[in-house]
Amino acid sequence: MYSPVIIERFQNLQNAGIITNADAVGQVGSIGSGDLIKIYLRIANNNIVEAKFKSLGGVYTLAASDVVCDLLRDCSLTDALTINSNDIIKMLKGLPENKLYIADLAQAVIADAVEDYHKKIAKLNIKK
Numbered sequence: 001m002y003s004p005v006i007i008e009r010f011q012n013l014q015n016a017g018i019i020t021n022a023d024a025v026g027q028v029g030s031i032g033s034g035d036l037i038k039i040y041l042r043i044a045n046n047n048i049v050e051a052k053f054k055s056l057g058g059v060y061t062l063a064a065s066d067v068v069c070d071l072l073r074d075c076s077l078t079d080a081l082t083i084n085s086n087d088i089i090k091m092l093k094g095l096p097e098n099k100l101y102i103a104d105l106a107q108a109v110i111a112d113a114v115e116d117y118h119k120k121i122a123k124l125n126i127k128k
Helices: 004-011 059-072 085-091 097-127
Strands: 024-030 035-044 047-056
Touching (some): 047 059, 059 097
16 A cells, blocks of 8 residues: 555656756666666756656655655755665655665665766866
């Protein structure tokens, strides 16, 4: 049984989509495992100004992906890395025991996106 928050998130995804020419992209999970989360970030002055996602998986994966984008918006890159699985679970008003790993995936995709951004910036600085 899905909670009202999960149902609401799933039925009204606010952050689904792709950001063309995103400043950072993070991806975790795999199609083979059944859960894949990919986030796209637009960053200005080290602050996340826009976040979108594309995910493959069930209701919980999509709801968690949507929540992560809300948590990231208007967040500094440093603060983004402090978002943890408990924050995601709290925003979702809980997850079943067998779905807690989805919050861990959602946390990991943040770190992957921030790492991607830093790699892109380092590469640009090397070319200068």
